[in-house]
Amino acid sequence: MPEDFDHPNIVAIDLSYSKLTRVWEDSVxxxxxxxFLNLSHSRYLTRSPDLSKTPNLERLMLKDCKNLQEIPALPTNLEILDADECIALEKMPDFSEMSRMKELHLNHSPKLSEILGLDKALNSNSMTSIHMEGCTNLTASFKEAILKGWSARGNGGLFLPGNEIPSWFTPVDPQGEIVLPQSFGCDFKALTVCVIYSSENSQSSGFLRIRVANYTQNTVFLISPMRATVITCHENCIWLGHLSNNKLNVKGGDKINVGVGPATTDDIHVRVKKIGINLEKEKLIREYAQEEGSHKAEHRDDSSHENQSRKRLKSDSSVERNPEEETDEIMQERRSMG
Known part of the structure; x- marks a missing residue:
């Protein structure tokens, strides 16, 4: 940008598909x-600008900046960072003070090993989604810290590379029953679900549906909270999220079955390999419906397909069927399990 650029009241800049090697000199x-700042698809950009003097920046778009190696600093007011497909990205700033961050998109950054302070940023309870599929160089300690942080406090969906259910989860047989401990009772706040999924095709995506059948209460709860993405063929990914008991309404002693699979026939490219669950008592988790309402103001770089997907997610986000409508199906399932 020219040195004489002087528009102090500007609120949005779109420089996507530019040939810029730098945006502006630091401190200018x-x-x-x-x-709002959009620098997506700027193939020659190697370093994002100094954003310390943009204290009210809420959305930063850096998608598909193939030569971007470093994001040196971010304003603590930032809510959405989209840096998907930044394949040269190696260095991120410290996230310890990023208390307002809601969405972090870093798909396919294979050189990135960690993000300092990201586990501390989860303590603010504002983060709704983290996408790091295809970040194959992440350290084991970083992944464990994020998974544990999200397990206790997360409100949406966490996506990481990986092929194992974390050790503190209980593996689930999709055909089996789980008897919830009586001790949870009224203290049971949320069911944390962990899914390992993959695809035989590269660049595949599809919605996955979680189904919780309560054989004790004769109810079935369905939700499609996430769009699962696979960057490369046979890559294994972890999804982790919470189901609020305000909707599930399960109680200690209930017999339930938890299954995960494609939401529609259009989503069959993504294959579920493992499922694990964890019961949360410590903190009331906000419901998906509330979180999705906050996405109305989201400004993403690619629009047509993504918006269609979000409409599907919202319309399908939380369905609880009438017990009479589900009784026959549940009884049939129980007979099939012997």
Whole structure:
């Protein structure tokens, strides 16, 4: 950008598909009112600009900046960072103070090993989704810290590379029954579900549906909370998220069955390999319906297909069937299990 650029009241800048090697020199521009910056598909950009003087920036789009190696600093007000397909990205800033971050998109950054302070950022309870599929160089200690942080406090979906259910989860047989401990009773706040999935095709995606059948209460709860993405063929990914008991309404002693599979026939490319669950008592988890309402203001770089997917997610986000409508199906399942 030119050195004489002087628009202190500007709130949005779109420089996508530019040939910029740098955006502005550090310490030159003071853009206090800037809220949206789009630098996506800038193939020659190697370093994002100094954003310390954009204190009100809420959305930063860096998608498909193939030569971007470093994001040196981010304003603590930032809510959405989309840096998918930044295949050269190696260095991220410290996230310890990123208390307002809601969505972090870093798909396919194979050189990235960790993000300092990201586990601390989860303590703010504002994060709704983290996408790091295809980040195959992440350290084991980083992944464990994020999985444990999300297990206790997360409100949406966490996506990481991996092929094992974390050790603190209970593996689930999709054809079996689980008897919930009586001790959970009214203290049971959420069911944390962990899914390992993959695909035989590269660049595959599809919605997965979680189904919780309560054989004790003769109810079935369905939700399609996530769009699963696979970057490369046969890559294994982890999804982790919470189902609030305000919707599930399960009690200690209930017999339940938990299954995960494609939401529709259009989503069959993604294959579920393992399922695990964990029962949360410590903290009331906000429901998906509330979180999805906050996505109405989301500004993503690619629109047509993504918006269609979000409509499907919202319309399919939380369905609880009438017990009479499900009794026959549940009884048939129980007979099939012997």
């Amino acid at each position: 521009l003071l853009l206090k009112k800037l809220k």
